[in-house]
Amino acid sequence: MQERSPSLLDELEARSIAILREAYFRVSPLMMLWSMGKDSTALLWLTRKAFFGAVPFPVVLLDTEMELPEVYDFRDELAAAWKLDVRNELCPPEASIDPSLPPATRAAARKTAGLRALIDRGKYRGVIVGIRRDEQATRAKERIFSPRAPDGAWDVKRQPAELWDVYHTDVPDGHHLRIHPLLHWTELDVWRYTQRENIPIVPLYLARDGKRYRSLGEKNITNPIASNAATIADIIAELESTTTSERAGRVMDHEAEDAFERLRTGGYM
Amino acid sequence: MNSPSGERPAQLRVVVVGHVDHGKSTLIGRLLHDTGNLNEHRLQEIRAAGERRSVPFEWSFVLDALQGERDQAVTVDTTRIWLRLPQRDLVLIDAPGHTEFLRNMVTGASEADAALLVVDADAGVSEQTRRHALLLDLIGVRSAVVAINKMDLVDYSEARFGQIRDELAGMLQRIGIAAQTFVPVAARDGDNVVRASVNMPWYAGSSVLDAITALESSLRAPGSLRIAVQGVLRRNLERIIVGRVAAGAIAVGDEVLISPSRVRARVRSIESWPPDGRTEAHYGDAVGFTLDGAAFVDRGDVISSPLGAPAPATEVRARLVWLGRAPLTSGDRLGLRIGTRLAYVEVKTLERVIDIDSLAARDTESVHANDVAEVVLKSRDVLAIDTAGGHAGLARFVLIDGLDIVGGGTVLAALDAPNAATNDLVPVGHLFDRDQRAWRNGHRGAVIWLTGLPAAGKSTLAMLAEQKLFERGFQTYVLDGDNIRAGLGSDLGFAHADRSENIRRVGEVAALFADAGTIAIAAFISPYRADRDRARRAAGTAFHEVYVKADASVCEARDPKGHYRQARAGTLKDFTGITGDYEPPPHPDLVIDTSVISPPDAAAQLLEYIERVVRLEPGATRSANA
Numbered sequence: 001m002q003e004r005s006p007s008l009l010d011e012l013e014a015r016s017i018a019i020l021r022e023a024y025f026r027v028s029p030l031m032m033l034w035s036m037g038k039d040s041t042a043l044l045w046l047t048r049k050a051f052f053g054a055v056p057f058p059v060v061l062l063d064t065e066m067e068l069p070e071v072y073d074f075r076d077e078l079a080a081a082w083k084l085d086v087r088n089e090l091c092p093p094e095a096s097i098d099p100s101l102p103p104a105t106r107a108a109a110r111k112t113a114g115l116r117a118l119i120d121r122g123k124y125r126g127v128i129v130g131i132r133r134d135e136q137a138t139r140a141k142e143r144i145f146s147p148r149a150p151d152g153a154w155d156v157k158r159q160p161a162e163l164w165d166v167y168h169t170d171v172p173d174g175h176h177l178r179i180h181p182l183l184h185w186t187e188l189d190v191w192r193y194t195q196r197e198n199i200p201i202v203p204l205y206l207a208r209d210g211k212r213y214r215s216l217g218e219k220n221i222t223n224p225i226a227s228n229a230a231t232i233a234d235i236i237a238e239l240e241s242t243t244t245s246e247r248a249g250r251v252m253d254h255e256a257e258d259a260f261e262r263l264r265t266g267g268y269m
Numbered sequence: 270m271n272s273p274s275g276e277r278p279a280q281l282r283v284v285v286v287g288h289v290d291h292g293k294s295t296l297i298g299r300l301l302h303d304t305g306n307l308n309e310h311r312l313q314e315i316r317a318a319g320e321r322r323s324v325p326f327e328w329s330f331v332l333d334a335l336q337g338e339r340d341q342a343v344t345v346d347t348t349r350i351w352l353r354l355p356q357r358d359l360v361l362i363d364a365p366g367h368t369e370f371l372r373n374m375v376t377g378a379s380e381a382d383a384a385l386l387v388v389d390a391d392a393g394v395s396e397q398t399r400r401h402a403l404l405l406d407l408i409g410v411r412s413a414v415v416a417i418n419k420m421d422l423v424d425y426s427e428a429r430f431g432q433i434r435d436e437l438a439g440m441l442q443r444i445g446i447a448a449q450t451f452v453p454v455a456a457r458d459g460d461n462v463v464r465a466s467v468n469m470p471w472y473a474g475s476s477v478l479d480a481i482t483a484l485e486s487s488l489r490a491p492g493s494l495r496i497a498v499q500g501v502l503r504r505n506l507e508r509i510i511v512g513r514v515a516a517g518a519i520a521v522g523d524e525v526l527i528s529p530s531r532v533r534a535r536v537r538s539i540e541s542w543p544p545d546g547r548t549e550a551h552y553g554d555a556v557g558f559t560l561d562g563a564a565f566v567d568r569g570d571v572i573s574s575p576l577g578a579p580a581p582a583t584e585v586r587a588r589l590v591w592l593g594r595a596p597l598t599s600g601d602r603l604g605l606r607i608g609t610r611l612a613y614v615e616v617k618t619l620e621r622v623i624d625i626d627s628l629a630a631r632d633t634e635s636v637h638a639n640d641v642a643e644v645v646l647k648s649r650d651v652l653a654i655d656t657a658g659g660h661a662g663l664a665r666f667v668l669i670d671g672l673d674i675v676g677g678g679t680v681l682a683a684l685d686a687p688n689a690a691t692n693d694l695v696p697v698g699h700l701f702d703r704d705q706r707a708w709r710n711g712h713r714g715a716v717i718w719l720t721g722l723p724a725a726g727k728s729t730l731a732m733l734a735e736q737k738l739f740e741r742g743f744q745t746y747v748l749d750g751d752n753i754r755a756g757l758g759s760d761l762g763f764a765h766a767d768r769s770e771n772i773r774r775v776g777e778v779a780a781l782f783a784d785a786g787t788i789a790i791a792a793f794i795s796p797y798r799a800d801r802d803r804a805r806r807a808a809g810t811a812f813h814e815v816y817v818k819a820d821a822s823v824c825e826a827r828d829p830k831g832h833y834r835q836a837r838a839g840t841l842k843d844f845t846g847i848t849g850d851y852e853p854p855p856h857p858d859l860v861i862d863t864s865v866i867s868p869p870d871a872a873a874q875l876l877e878y879i880e881r882v883v884r885l886e887p888g889a890t891r892s893a894n895a
Contacts, residue, residue, distance in 0.1 A: 007278060161372035166667045166677075168667065
């Protein structure tokens, strides 16, 4: 057999699959968050590859009932086609959220509250989340297996060492791990992989009437961008030349300089 | 360097290290900008944030995006920066310079293929420069580009550049790092970062960017096959072994060796989904495969080719960086994660600590936080050992104390063959105590006493728990009516007195199992509180009462053995729940209500409880003299 050098996507894929399997063999009970966006859908696909077609843990939607209708349709179609154990977790109302947060940040914080309630109820020790380091500066600091205190808090100043792929998965009772198998991917990587593997996407990512969604959040706090990218190949070409950031359409990122950091230290994804 | 499919090649990951004030962040900010990779949106954000604070813009702001870090003007944790280049993507890993954040520097370095070492031309080589170089070697990053920065502060002096280059070259060579290129740089102004410097016409070599991209990936040396087994997935009757190919390749029909059991087997299939008919897997692949025959493989095993297999050993010499708060001393007992295996080791000898100033070794009696040291570790189990000189990937380990990572390093040598190894952990003639057995097993012994009505689900639960515990490497055994009544209680009937005596015997036997280090799961109706309390007295604190609860109507509806029907018909006497009383536990340690949750959920609940109570507490793995 001759030596081959792995391609970018092969290397990213293999690493993610290995992380998903570590999570499965070492952390229980375990669940995965699925927002129906391109990242967590690619993550579901990777999960099926890791477990030979099956998704061996529940797949949770933190539902604010504010997703766009196309997103809910996509959930129902894929859940049936891929035989997913989808759990819809209704998030607490906005009235119960810290009033000192700016409005869109408060809307996003509902998900944090929903997630915390779910973890408490299901006593989950592991939550798999499809965040990436290139999305946002605070996410760039994340560990792949990232411990969280019982209140969901992330202590960025005191993260444990994470050496090679020898992951540390022991946390005290009541704490849990956020597991980030896509941390090392970029937005462009996800699109190239989605194209190569032919993974389904919510049609809102593709341009209609000169606009498309680059990042899918709730309809009250996410804006489409001007674009003519009508296919995934168009999106890839667009991203290869763009200099605006992916989350530019997410209102909450821009309300206050530290808004997203406050969300994350409080337990946001 | 394109892959056969014509796709983009894998990224090159470069960790940027050096003293805290030598200009790493400035260099990275400049690299981003000068390669056209600085996102306009982010740059604007950063400029605006600086203006709000009335601080003049600096390139390092690009990286100091976290509030806390801006305030202190130092990098606390590693971050990643992507450079999109025409040929391949480059990932810069910015690692903090401060010694107190060394764990973060090591974390960043452990993901890297190569290093960019930044040294201040004016200040020269510092303690942190040496420490980082030493750690790069320990982590396995042995290829580096050196940027001698702030040349503007030394009037772009060729002599000063030569002086620092020669000093560094000697130091790096002694440590074992191959420094490919030394580049004189003024990062703030972009001199020799991407563009050639007009201020240093005497320098004709590569820019920092060219030097890094020239590193290519000759860095990844493949050897003969190594797979650390992550686990076994069941699909129908097949057992698919999964793990990442850490070196070499594997193909259908190959003979492989399973370590540490040293059993040989042949590869029957390579599995993939969606099925694509592949028959081989290579270095880097996350592979699934099946073996012919009945060879038993479990998480923690190493798959290799029969020739050039890892050495079986219980004693190793290792070089490590200590990250624990308390000093490391000989006699300490720690968890060791190597490959996918968790073992327990004792620090047999502290051989030497590397002095950061002289890079010389000195004797020591304790190793302090951030020290690099060589130690001898002794494992109670035989480990499959690779060494840093050969299969570096499987020579790496982390050390664990309780729930904390307290160090990491690489194995330098296996010191014994297993046959020669005598068990000298406990001197002959001494009694093993419970703690020693617990330490050896990696968990405590326990009596898990399941009580509840007939058909409440006790046996089902016990069997599921036993199976899972066994798969996860726990010592466990189920005691139930079937195996007790057959022998130990064969002289007893089902009258009240006989049932009490039966439970007394089970209680005593279970206590002995627990004392011997096993998790004994006893599944008995055990209707009388007094009998259960007697069993608790026999096992003491190791006893855990689990009330397997289900409504009597639910149990009667289940009736898997037809006993309820017979009792109702009057053909079965003294049947608990119908003609006999059941006294529920007033204060059970755990209640599992099987009328509302499924057997797998019930088993998960029980497992979680068991794993918690048998776990060695933080600190329990340290010896008394620690």
